[in-house]
Amino acid sequence: MSILETLKPEFHQSFPRLASGHYVHFFVVRHSQSFPVFQTDGALNTALTQAGLNSAEEKSNQMIKRLVMFKRKQVTPERLAGRQLLRSLGFTGVVEDEPNYCEYNGQKTCKRCPDCILYGFAIGNKGAERSKVYSDSTFSLSAYDNSHKNLTFNAPAETGTMSDRVRDRVIVRSSINDQAHVLPEVVFLSVETVRDTTFEGFIYVLGNLLRTRRYGAQESRTGTMGNHIVGIAFCDAEIFSNLYFTQALYDALSGDLNIPINNLCRMAATVAQEQLNQEPVLRRKVIFGDDLENLLTEVKQLYQDETRLRETIATLCEQTQSYARTYGAITPRQEESQALGS
Numbered sequence: 001m002s003i004l005e006t007l008k009p010e011f012h013q014s015f016p017r018l019a020s021g022h023y024v025h026f027f028v029v030r031h032s033q034s035f036p037v038f039q040t041d042g043a044l045n046t047a048l049t050q051a052g053l054n055s056a057e058e059k060s061n062q063m064i065k066r067l068v069m070f071k072r073k074q075v076t077p078e079r080l081a082g083r084q085l086l087r088s089l090g091f092t093g094v095v096e097d098e099p100n101y102c103e104y105n106g107q108k109t110c111k112r113c114p115d116c117i118l119y120g121f122a123i124g125n126k127g128a129e130r131s132k133v134y135s136d137s138t139f140s141l142s143a144y145d146n147s148h149k150n151l152t153f154n155a156p157a158e159t160g161t162m163s164d165r166v167r168d169r170v171i172v173r174s175s176i177n178d179q180a181h182v183l184p185e186v187v188f189l190s191v192e193t194v195r196d197t198t199f200e201g202f203i204y205v206l207g208n209l210l211r212t213r214r215y216g217a218q219e220s221r222t223g224t225m226g227n228h229i230v231g232i233a234f235c236d237a238e239i240f241s242n243l244y245f246t247q248a249l250y251d252a253l254s255g256d257l258n259i260p261i262n263n264l265c266r267m268a269a270t271v272a273q274e275q276l277n278q279e280p281v282l283r284r285k286v287i288f289g290d291d292l293e294n295l296l297t298e299v300k301q302l303y304q305d306e307t308r309l310r311e312t313i314a315t316l317c318e319q320t321q322s323y324a325r326t327y328g329a330i331t332p333r334q335e336e337s338q339a340l341g342s
Contacts, residue, residue: 015117015322022236024234025233026191026209027268029227031228033226035181048065050063050247052255059255068137069140071135082204083102083104085313113317116129117323118133119132119133138188142257150180193238200312203299236282237282244275245272
């Protein structure tokens with residue numbers, strides 16, 4: 001029996017209305033592979049934090065400035081990757097006049113698709129759904145000074161140069177500026193959680209994590225990142241924060257952060273297990289090491305098989321539509337209108 005099959009008893013058959021203590025925690029190492037930009041008001045987001053958790057160690061006890069990747073900078077690209085999948089398979093519409101069209105963060109949010117029900121929505125007095133995917137801001141493992149660089153950029157003309165010919169004159173344009181970017185090989189640790197989901201919802205959220213490649217501003221030009229899933233834990237409550245995870249790994253590495261990403265991921269998995277053992281939660285199932293690799297391989301194979309993927313997402317859509325009809329923000333009149341439109 002595949003690992004995915006053995007996990008099915010851990011999930012609800014349908015989405016419940018009330019919280020029932022079924023949390024799936026993904027331990028993620030987000031690894032920059034280009035020059036992302038995570039900024040607010042034109043500057044990179046930073047925070048002053050303690051380097052580690054061990055107050056007895058001088059290196060751990062010092063305060064350092066870290067880069068911050070706000071929660072929306074993480075979840076928004078993942079949601080958009082999921083919504084793109086739904087459109088490509090035909091489960092949500094591409095244009096506004098289609099009956100199953102769903103607008104992201106707008107008045108035409110459908111209130112019933114997997115994205116709306118799993119990640120939530122709020123449309124003023126027209127209804128809201130609380131997100132079942134929990135996330136929070138994550139912090140760079142390394143200090144700000146070692147994690148960013150100001151890069152100069154320009155805007156060449158169509159000729160590929162910084163000059164234009166106007167009549168008989170050559171005019172050199174000064175379209176040059178600079179902006180702070182996150183460096184490649186910078187690591188952010190994240191605990192992303194999905195609460196009270198179905199098996200198909202689990203596959204959808206995990207797939208969004210594995211398939212999202214770009215984060216931050218200017219994502220069409222830069223922002224490539226890799227998401228390394230180093231562990232998954234099924235618990236009955238929430239666990240430690242992203243910052244705590246980051247500080248614990250900093251201590252485990254003794255501040256020596258110049259190690260290959262594969263080694264860092266293995267250390268992050270060990271730290272996650274150690275910290276998980278100290279949490280006052282019931283651990284229903286934990287997946288690390290070879291079992292995790294086998295699970296991720298099965299999930300990737302599912303996403304490569306259009307027939308299986310379509311069946312999985314179709315089941316998920318039925319579940320979210322059923323939830324919307326029973327508990328959600330869709331009124332009977334809206335349900336009748338959408339049925340007539342289809």
